[in-house]
Amino acid sequence: MSSYDSFEDSPLPAPRISDLARVHGPDYLEGLNPEQRAAVEATEGPVLVLAGAGTGKTRVLTTRLAHILATGKAKPWELLVVTFTNKAAREMRERITAIIGPQAEGLRWLGTFHSVAAQVLRRHAELVGLKSNFTILDTDDQERLIKQVLEAENVDAKRWTPKTLAGLIDHWKNRGWTPDRLPANEGKEFANGKGQALYRLYQERMRVLNACDFGDLLLHNLTIFMSQPEVLAEFHRRFRYILVDEYQDTNVAQYLWLRLLGQASQNVCCVGDDDQSIYGWRGAEVDNILRFERDFPGATVVRLERNYRSTSHILAAASGLISANKGRLGKTLWTEQNGGEKVIVRGVWDGEAESRLIADEIERAKKGGAEKEPRKYRDMAILVRASFQMRAFEERFVLLSIPYTVVGGPRFFERAEIRDAHAYLRLIQSPDDDLAFERIVNTPKRGIGDTTVQKLLQIARLNGVPVMTAAREVVLTDELAARTRTALSNFLRDLDRWRSQAETLHHARLTEQVLEESGYTDALRLDKTPTAQTRLENLKELVQSMGNFDTLQAYLEHVSLVMDMDRGPQADAVQIMTLHAAKGLEFPLVFLPGWEEGVFPSQRSMDESGEKGLEEERRLGYVGITRAREEARISFVANRMVYGRWTSQLPSRFVDELPLANVEASSETGYYGGGPGMQQQHGSTWDSTPAFGSGYSSPGWQRAQSRGYQGSHPGRQQVIEGEGRLVAESSAASDYKRGDRVFHQKFGYGQVKGVDGNKLTVAFDKAGEKKVIDSFVEKG
DNA sequence: CGTGCTCACCTTTTT
């Protein structure tokens, strides 16, 4: 890890063209298409590179850097290169190293927005009232701190949750608003207009704790740059070239930060794709990329439009979808990979059928067949809109023994047990860390309850000292019950012991010991819940990973900014992930399930952000389809269980927006007939739904049955309308069981809640109430 | 102070 407090330039010389040639062949520009080459060679003034999906963006970025270095326009340490994720930064560093060799180590300002901003802030922390060793709070710490502020201000934390305020503050920071700069109408609706005051108090609390949150890293940078011209000038001299990846995802604060840093040299190169802006909900402003030419007059704009990833059908389907959006900069992607399979769109009966269908196809693709090469599991991906959709696939895959991995999900460093371990270490390292103290003072349970903690907090606040100091005082008095006092003084004694051991013991070994002696691992071992085992393993993994760092300090610094652990080599498994997580990835075969109104596009997104939200959802669809190299398969269902309730689904409007010529559609629900016209029947009634074929016998279903699968077949659940009565395949109530789906002419669809003799109790979707039904008629 | 029960909630996610 490079040290942040030294501005010493790298001793490594800049690479020469001859070095590049040696590493990368006779000419590192070779093989670039004309547009890519233009993007690489435009080294004077502002440049906007509009890089469509799969057009070789990363190659252009890295080659451009190499070119700047090779032509002697700048030294590695004079380049500011920012990405959004650690993964992207890591990848870029690796690829540049492959071109220019060890000189890449001199690229000390290559990193995420936050890590670069943190380096700047460590250097100038005192200008915003912090010390250079400030801690970076994560969301959990943040919310607990906010909760304290709310309590101190007597705000009803039930009506106005810490989460809500944390979200608001985050939003404000994303827009570059400090408490002073906050527009008057902001935060009015929170806690009767106390929003701004609470924001200010939160910031003050953090200053006292010598801490800042993620948003502050950039916000404090802005404050420094705007109030200290000589500091800004120092960075102007330093950064001769600025390169930004995924520019469409920048928020206002990041935009301002870039403008401030780039205004002197004007050598700002932003790379992005307005059609792949999918982070509006966390403050990204597509507008930043849309108005680049106005912000940087005379900018060179290069469009990368040749796609090297997908077949023409896939590309055309994605282009057709995205063309429904307004206000695009516009690109026309093309490819030489003509033909291939059309995008397959299918409607199926319910979520179970959908997962069965996809699992079947995965098995078929894995096996290969006539004229089809077998695929590896890892070459197939399921991209969902929301994580609740994942479970159906996981269950199915477990059943059929299909290996899969869920990408994303709760991050390793955000797991409670890891954060607990970190809290112990933080407290050992800095006794003033009140948040860490609170977190673990009674974890594992050691008889120091909430009342005691509140008391300690109060005393600490009153005397303006850290909670730890207050605790030390209190155990000397008889203010606490004898039992509590003993528990607390034992805890303090343990901490002191660990602290003195920390000086000699390796931090990995120390962690192990702390976890043992605190009783943490014992508590987990006694825990009978199934997650306890995983937690113990996570802790083991933690201890192991700590070995990679020289000091505890270095380790803690790493985890606060690089909340990202290198996963080992990927096993051969089907990848399940959200559309968001899929950005930047590609797969030969991509499944896109759940294209239903309300699921995708997400109802909430449309409710909250209207047309803007819908357009972002559409971009998400575009991202999804363009992940596919060879085959893309979209599906939607007629019935879906959402939060334990059955809901009737309509196909997504996006299905209708796909160009007919590139799509092959079929439906088992009668909703989306495919064939000529392919008219979607929004608003039609279920009466027109043809009975689901009773002869359904997919290979996967039969296999599942032979493996003892107990679930009900959707064909059995199919019901048709009758005259004021419940009509079904079977006339006997005993043929139904709890959970079966039924239809009633008068009450609509419902779910069987109970069977009693010849009576069914049914909960109907619409009425929202239960009814007992006792009349049955034979089907047909 | 710890446990068991009811109730509200339920996108997308990085740093």
Added chain:
DNA sequence: GGTGAGCACG
């Protein structure tokens, strides 16, 4: 449906 948070009770 499943879970975590908050509250009542022992």
